[in-house]
Amino acid sequence: MKGIVFTEFLDLVEDKFGLEMVDKIINASNLKSDGIYTAVGTYEFSEMLQLLQHLSDSTNISIDDLLLVYAEHFFSVLVKNYPDIMSKYNDPIQMLSSIENHIHVEVRKIYPDAELPTFEILEKTKDSLTLIYKSSRAMHHFGLGLMNKTFEHFNSKATIELEKLTEDGTQVKFVINKN
Amino acid sequence: MSQDKIDILQRALAREKAARKQAEKILEDKAAELYEAKVQLEKSYIELEHLLNKTDSQLQGVFENIVDAYVIIDLFGNILKMNEPAVSLLGFKTVKDDFNLMNLVHPNELNRVSKAFKSLFNKGSITDFHLKIITKNNQHKIVHINASVIYDNGVPVAAQGIVRDITQKKADEEQLIESENRLSTLILNLESGVLLEDENRNIVLTNKKFCEFMQIPASPEELKGYNYSKIIENSKHLFKNPNNFIERINTLIKNKKLVLGDELIMADGTILERDFIPITHNQEYKGHLWKYSDVTLRRRYRKSLEMQKEKYHNIISNMNLGLVEVDANDRISTVNQSFVEMTGYSEKELIGSKGKDYLPIEEDKPLMIKKVAERKKGKTDTYEIRIKKKKGDIGYWLISGMPNYNLEGELIGSIGVNFDITEIKNLHLQKENLLKKLEKSNDELHEYAHVVSHDLKSPLRSINALVSWLKDDNKEILDESSLQNIALIESTLEKMEQLITDVLEYSSVGSEDTEMHQVDLDIVINDLLKILYIPEHISVKVLNHLPKIQGNKTKLQQLFQNLISNAIKFSDKEKGLIEINCTELETHFQFSVKDNGIGIEEQFHDKIFKIFHALNKSKDSTGIGLSIVKKIVELHQGDIWLKSQPGKGTTFFFTLKK
Numbered sequence: 001m002k003g004i005v006f007t008e009f010l011d012l013v014e015d016k017f018g019l020e021m022v023d024k025i026i027n028a029s030n031l032k033s034d035g036i037y038t039a040v041g042t043y044e045f046s047e048m049l050q051l052l053q054h055l056s057d058s059t060n061i062s063i064d065d066l067l068l069v070y071a072e073h074f075f076s077v078l079v080k081n082y083p084d085i086m087s088k089y090n091d092p093i094q095m096l097s098s099i100e101n102h103i104h105v106e107v108r109k110i111y112p113d114a115e116l117p118t119f120e121i122l123e124k125t126k127d128s129l130t131l132i133y134k135s136s137r138a139m140h141h142f143g144l145g146l147m148n149k150t151f152e153h154f155n156s157k158a159t160i161e162l163e164k165l166t167e168d169g170t171q172v173k174f175v176i177n178k179n
Numbered sequence: 180m181s182q183d184k185i186d187i188l189q190r191a192l193a194r195e196k197a198a199r200k201q202a203e204k205i206l207e208d209k210a211a212e213l214y215e216a217k218v219q220l221e222k223s224y225i226e227l228e229h230l231l232n233k234t235d236s237q238l239q240g241v242f243e244n245i246v247d248a249y250v251i252i253d254l255f256g257n258i259l260k261m262n263e264p265a266v267s268l269l270g271f272k273t274v275k276d277d278f279n280l281m282n283l284v285h286p287n288e289l290n291r292v293s294k295a296f297k298s299l300f301n302k303g304s305i306t307d308f309h310l311k312i313i314t315k316n317n318q319h320k321i322v323h324i325n326a327s328v329i330y331d332n333g334v335p336v337a338a339q340g341i342v343r344d345i346t347q348k349k350a351d352e353e354q355l356i357e358s359e360n361r362l363s364t365l366i367l368n369l370e371s372g373v374l375l376e377d378e379n380r381n382i383v384l385t386n387k388k389f390c391e392f393m394q395i396p397a398s399p400e401e402l403k404g405y406n407y408s409k410i411i412e413n414s415k416h417l418f419k420n421p422n423n424f425i426e427r428i429n430t431l432i433k434n435k436k437l438v439l440g441d442e443l444i445m446a447d448g449t450i451l452e453r454d455f456i457p458i459t460h461n462q463e464y465k466g467h468l469w470k471y472s473d474v475t476l477r478r479r480y481r482k483s484l485e486m487q488k489e490k491y492h493n494i495i496s497n498m499n500l501g502l503v504e505v506d507a508n509d510r511i512s513t514v515n516q517s518f519v520e521m522t523g524y525s526e527k528e529l530i531g532s533k534g535k536d537y538l539p540i541e542e543d544k545p546l547m548i549k550k551v552a553e554r555k556k557g558k559t560d561t562y563e564i565r566i567k568k569k570k571g572d573i574g575y576w577l578i579s580g581m582p583n584y585n586l587e588g589e590l591i592g593s594i595g596v597n598f599d600i601t602e603i604k605n606l607h608l609q610k611e612n613l614l615k616k617l618e619k620s621n622d623e624l625h626e627y628a629h630v631v632s633h634d635l636k637s638p639l640r641s642i643n644a645l646v647s648w649l650k651d652d653n654k655e656i657l658d659e660s661s662l663q664n665i666a667l668i669e670s671t672l673e674k675m676e677q678l679i680t681d682v683l684e685y686s687s688v689g690s691e692d693t694e695m696h697q698v699d700l701d702i703v704i705n706d707l708l709k710i711l712y713i714p715e716h717i718s719v720k721v722l723n724h725l726p727k728i729q730g731n732k733t734k735l736q737q738l739f740q741n742l743i744s745n746a747i748k749f750s751d752k753e754k755g756l757i758e759i760n761c762t763e764l765e766t767h768f769q770f771s772v773k774d775n776g777i778g779i780e781e782q783f784h785d786k787i788f789k790i791f792h793a794l795n796k797s798k799d800s801t802g803i804g805l806s807i808v809k810k811i812v813e814l815h816q817g818d819i820w821l822k823s824q825p826g827k828g829t830t831f832f833f834t835l836k837k
Contacts, residue, residue, distance in 0.1 A: 007198075023187040026194075036194050038202035 001048055002111060003041035004077070009048070010037065012073045013055060025054040042113065045137060064141040071145020079153065092154045093129050093178060096147060097121055117143070127178040138169035147176065248342040251329070254300075256281040259337060268322070268344050270314030278315070285311035285319070300335055303328050309345070320346045367399060372471035378464050380408045380432070392451065392471050393417065419444045431455045435464060442474075450475045501576075501597035504583065507590065509533050509551060521576070521599050523569030540565045540573060550580060554593040557582050563600070575604040632683040636676060643672050681803040685810070698732045700725035704759065707739055717747055717755030725761050726768050728835050730815050735835075738811045739772075741804045742831055746774035749829075767817060767834040778825035788819070808833075 014022045026035035029050035033043050056063045079086055085106060089095040095103075099119045107114055117135030124130070133140050144160060151158045157179040165171040242249055248265035252258055256279045266274055269283060284292050288311050299305045304327040312320050326340030363384075366373055372389030376382060385399045393414040395402065402410070411428065415421035424443065431438055441453040454470040495502055501518030505511050511529050519526050522538065539547045543564045550562060559581040566574045577598040585591045650657070650665045657665070704721055713719060728735075739759075746757045758773045779787065788809045812819045816836040823829035 019191055020184075020187055023190055034194075034197075036197040036201060038198045038205065040202055040205050 006037035067141040075149035270316035377466040749776040775828040
């Protein structure tokens with residue numbers, strides 16, 4: 001997992017819960033990296049799971065909710081770092097339906113070893129989109145957060161329903177309807 | 180600040196430092212990697228540049244050394260670049276010549292070229308384009324063009340092409356087609372029937388004569404591609420033995436071996452000769468060629484030639500002429516049976532020997548040697564020679580010799596045809612002897628007749644004198660009947676003397692004075708009429724002027740005298756009339772002596788000319804007169820005949836040579 005996901009996550013934890021919480025979850029976790037992350041490095045995903053688990057334990061907030069918040073934060077990082085990609089779109093539905101064919105293609109150019117989820121489009125209209133999310137990471141709420149922010153970015157609103165197709169959340173159906 | 184807080188901050192700071200170092204290391208590594216990549220890139224770039232230069236100069240070399248003409252033009256046809264072959268092909272002076280290619284195009288081709296140009300720019304290339312051009316130095320050529328467009332950043336900027344001169348190739352192709360046409364016309368009209376089948380017996384090629392032989396009601400062109408094994412069934416009845424015909428063909432095809440000169444007899448008697456020629460290519464069977472020729476005439480000709488040869492051979496073997504052939508060295512090479520018989524030598528003895536050395540008798544050898552020498556100069560002639568046979572007897576031969584030439588006209592000896600004339604020669608000698616004998620006995624006969632008639636006459640005269648004396652002395656004693664008998668003796672004696680005179684005369688006609696002179700018959704008749712006793716009641720008329728002829732005057736006078744005397748003698752009318760006439764024929768004169776006397780019955784017309792055949796037993800008729808007439812006419816190469824009606828008269832006709 002790319003280092004920027006860790007650094008941005010720890011920055012958000014420090015911002016919301018203080019440096020003590022950062023110190024606490026790092027110390028509580030058994031991390032190969034000893035909690036030392038740089039945006040240009042690459043680290044194991046299990047470290048993120050441990051960090052999320054300990055944060056959830058410490059704050060009594062569910063991992064899904066944590067990921068949702070984190071995703072909303074992470075969206076602004078993306079907008080800041082990759083304005084070119086954003087500027088290519090003027091419609092949230094358009095942009096979301098292009099994740100697989102455009103955005104992830106661009107991501108692979110920069111990070112050839114990135115481990116990316118897949119988004120399969122089941123149905124698409126002008127104002128609606130049905131997707132199936134597939135990833136061994138089961139970070140569907142991270143996706144949901146990014147989607148919410150996407151609509152927000154284009155000054156638009158949508159109702160996004162989430163249906164787990166598997167118990168562990170590795171396959172999830174997203175039904176998006178623009179308001 | 181609590182110790183806790185300080186610890187947390189220290190830990191956070193330591194993490195931050197470590198993270199920075201980690202990031203720096205990553206960046207350092209990345210920078211090193213980048214540098215490495217850059218060095219590698221520069222190296223590759225230099226290599227590529229080298230490669231490019233190399234390829235460039237290679238291309239330049241190819242461009243300059245390419246055998247085919249290579250031309251680069253701009254989009255309007257102006258020449259940008261060309262190589263030496265292009266200069267010579269298109270008739271320029273140097274590669275620098277500035278020219279628009281379109282000006283070389285043959286006027287008739289402009290339309291095609293403009294279409295081809297469009298196609299070139301649409302598709303990017305054009306291949307196998309054939310074009311007539313007129314080169315800069317005014318030569319007409321046919322060229323073959325492969326061209327492609329040169330792009331710069333996807334924009335067409337020029338075109339390049341390879342131009343080949345195929346004028347000669349075209350001409351060759353046309354010549355090939357022409358000679359193929361000639362060949363196929365030749366095959367089509369060949370005097371032999373030709374059939375080419377492929378390995379599956381499908382017809383590849385055939386001709387008119389074949390269709391004619393097999394009586395196939397289709398043209399050779401129509402037969403192409405048909406399977407001949409099916410068509411053949413319709414033709415087999417044309418052959419004397421249809422099944423053999425089919426079987427033989429199947430056998431030949433099965434064996435796939437060359438067979439020449441098969442003889443086929445057709446139902447109508449025509450004889451065909453057939454050749455079977457299998458065709459293989461790279462040891463693979465490709466089909467076969469049948470050739471049928473009508474050899475009927477040739478066969479018949481050969482047969483008749485053989486018969487002729489046989490015939491003449493038989494004639495030569497069996498003829499009575501001895502045939503001998505000698506070589507250039509005068510040695511006998513051939514003789515026939517007659518020659519063997521004529522010489523008495525066996526064929527074995529004759530062949531290889533020099534006949535001229537031992538066949539002629541000693542005296543005739545020089546003649547033979549002379550003739551043999553003449554033969555070598557090409558002379559042909561006939562001569563007589565005496566030959567000594569094996570047993571030693573002499574034979575007379577008539578030899579016809581001629582030089583003998585071979586087909587090239589070179590003298591290879593001579594041929595002699597020998598005729599044994601020994602018998603003829605002997606006959607000839609006999610005849611000569613006989614003639615001599617005859618002459619002698621003729622002379623003796625004449626003398627004898629003379630002597631006899633003369634000797635017979637004197638006793639007759641004595642008897643006549645004695646009888647006359649006897650009568651005169653006993654005139655008074657003799658009675659009437661005795662006197663009558665004496666008168667009879669006298670008249671008989673008279674007749675006897677006349678007979679002897681006539682015989683003497685007859686015998687002298689063929690012998691005495693037969694010299695021929697110009698005789699005027701007018702004079703002869705006039706003289707004759709003066710001396711002849713002509714009674715009062717008979718008149719003699721000469722109706723025509725009589726001609727002069729070549730003859731014996733005395734005998735001609737005798738001829739007319741005998742005929743006129745006869746006419747007078749046998750006149751029984753109150754007024755006797757005798758007419759003499761003459762007409763001129765081509766080689767002869769024809770005379771006639773006509774009377775109105777007693778006439779002669781037709782049955783005696785031939786007899787009267789024979790000696791001693793007197794029709795009337797009168798005292799002055801001996802039966803010799805007309806024999807003499809006939810003899811004289813024949814002496815003058817004429818003929819005598821008569822027309823007569825008993826009681827009315829007779830006309831004698833005779834001809835005398837002019």
